Amino acid sequence: MSRAVLSIGSNLGDRFAFLQSVVDGLSPYVIAVSPVYETAAWGVEDQPDFLNAVVIVSGDGIDEWGWLRRGQELENAAGRVREKRWGPRTLDVDVVSVDGVTSDHPELLLPHPGAFERATVLIPWLDVEPDAVLPGRGPVSALPVSPEGVRRRDDLVLSGWMES
Template identity: 60%
Template sequence: MSRAVLSIGSNLGDRLAHLRSVIDGFRPRVVAVSPVYSTAPWGGVEQEDYLNAVVLVDDPEFGCRDWLLGGRRLEQAADRVREVRWGARTLDVDVIWCAEAGGTACRSTDPELTLPHPQAHNRAFVLIPWLDVEPDAVLEVDGSLVPVRDLLDGLDAAERAGVRATEFSLAPAKPAEGSLS
């Protein structure tokens, strides 16, 4: 069994549809979905703003690497091209944190899957939506468990202000009252 925090983003094409494809692709493993935020690009490459969200997923059959492989399949289906580091993309699915049976957080230094994500603690566009789905989340940083809220508070105010709420939602529509669905 594993539970994972996935950060998803898109700034090319139908950005919202690309994000929704992650929810659809991991259904019924989706436990919680954050609101959608608009954020400036990170990493210094000139490009359009991103839509970002965090998805909490859980599956008794999945290991941490399965989340990475599933995310890559979804990126490929969205015609993701990896040419420029931190460049524009149709879809980006990052495994931020993962825990296997018993809740023990996975650690990995594999360049393909570094866990916990080595830059998550520096990125408000990950931390803010993560707190929406797990208000008491903690992340290991330099060998210490730190509340995600404290990590966010430690970021520059401009970094935090650059993560703007949108009116978009990735949550499945609720059936109308009185419907049989």
């Protein structure tokens, strides 16, 4: 049984609906979903704010490549277009960590290389897994991350999965 941490984000169109499409599309595998957060874009800053969340999934016979493929399928279904690095997008599904696996393959870097410094990943992850550990970096709670500019959106609740 593999277990993965996915970071999801959207800043174009119906941002919340795109996040919900991930929970719906992975519903048989979802074991936890964080609250939704809103953050300003970084990288290319002249773009709309993002909605972000973390989804923890688990499934038999699904390895890190399987989680990557599923994430990309959901991105494609949401009309994701890759025009500019860190540019606006309908949906972004990043594989943050899978069972402590490390990978330096150019198509699948694990753990996700920017996760250790991104409040958009770490803050929601800690909401659903306070004892989370990022391989190669240690306990997520010990990583220096600023909550500045990260706004929890309690009015937006991702649904359609069952807590175990």
